[in-house]
Amino acid sequence: MISKFLPAPGTPRVLMFATLVNTFGNGAYLTTSALFLTRSVGLSPAQVALGLSAAALAGMVLTTPMGYLADRRGPKQVQIVALIVLAVCFTGLTQVRELWSYVLIACVIAVADATVKAANGAMIASAVPQAERVRTRAFIRSTNNAGIALGTLAGSLPLLLDTRAGYLAVLLGNAVTFLLAAAVVTRVTAVARMSIPAGAPRMVALRDRPFLAFALLDGVVAALYNEVLSLALPLWLIAHTRAPVALVSAALLVNTIGCVTLQVWASRGTHTAADAVGVARRGALVVAASCVLFGFSAGQPSWLVAVLVLAASTVHVLGELWLSSATFAVVFDLAPDWAQGQYQGVHQTGRQIGNMVGPPVITALVVGWGAPGWSALAAIFAVAGLTAPHIIRWGLRQASRRSAAATCPAAAAQPTALA
Known part of the structure; x- marks a missing residue:
């Protein structure tokens, strides 16, 4: 059991x-x-x-x-x-x-x-x-x-x-x-060191344009959804509502419980990058919906603000879980077996770029624009959700060409295989 x-x-x-x-x-x-x-x-x-x-x-x-x-x-x-x-x-x-x-x-x-x-x-x-x-x-x-x-x-x-x-x-x-x-x-069974196939570039991940695009998009999206509760919400409650800031703790509790108990459930059926196409779109659109709910709390009575914040937090964590599941599948599936480490590294770099961009964007939108700022943030997530499937499919085509090049010497001479 x-x-x-x-x-x-x-x-x-x-x-x-x-x-x-x-x-x-x-x-x-x-x-x-x-x-x-x-x-x-x-x-x-x-x-x-x-x-x-x-x-x-x-x-x-x-x-x-x-x-x-x-x-x-x-x-x-x-x-x-x-x-x-x-x-x-x-x-x-x-x-x-x-x-x-x-x-x-x-x-x-x-x-x-x-x-x-x-x-x-x-x-x-x-x-x-x-x-x-x-x-x-x-x-x-x-x-x-x-x-x-x-x-x-x-x-x-x-x-x-x-x-x-x-x-x-x-x-x-x-x-x-x-x-x-x-x-x-130390108790993990050691895995074999990976050697670079003949003719393949050492830093193949840095030449994989669709993966670079995905890492950047995912990094920005992840930074934004992470900052919604920890940065945007407290600033919003202070500047645009009369509700207690303690609501932030309640929202973070909802998020933590959801991430701990539901992440495995959210990953069901997502094994490959192809599976991730719909999951990434769904996750981003759901997070966008949570931003709309947060925006509705402007000028509302404290009790209604609390209801909207808790509802939005619940919707938000579901979108976050689906986005995370899609990310796991894409990063694993688009990387060649011999370059998983460097692809994971590029993905981490995308997250670091997002962490630099996210806070000023969140602050400018939510504090500077108020309720319309939440709508603008929702639009960013929606656009990302509609863009991600195209990037993932681009990455799948690239991975397919790379695999074909690895098994066909003539194809390996084509520069598009590693573009």
């Missing part, structure tokens, strides 16, 4: 437990990081923002090469090393006293964190049958959300104490969880 609530034994289950361990520590750190850096280290909010921007840039530049390294050296080994590096970095944060040491460590953390994600995806692609990849990735995402939620609760006590000792305990505790996660990953 319990097996219904767990991925398959072996690599999928081991990766799930490793994820639970290290995201628990991450959740605690994310809860306390802003106050630690400003109140304990003494950095200004502008300096913290500078460090985060530098980290995002480092991640964008280096994540794909690290994914390439995971393919060449083996994702298990690369993931273990990256987890150990993260443990060292979070231990090093306890000694930060000025801006530049923080910037350096933040950059290494960003690259190592993205490397863990890319290697994790490559390991699933190599060790799990194609029909089970998306389901396994859905279990990982559910566990990720559960771990962060539990870690957030654990981090609330040091946050309330607001002491340097409490913040340092969180940092060292997070470092320990990375070491424990690395120890768990």
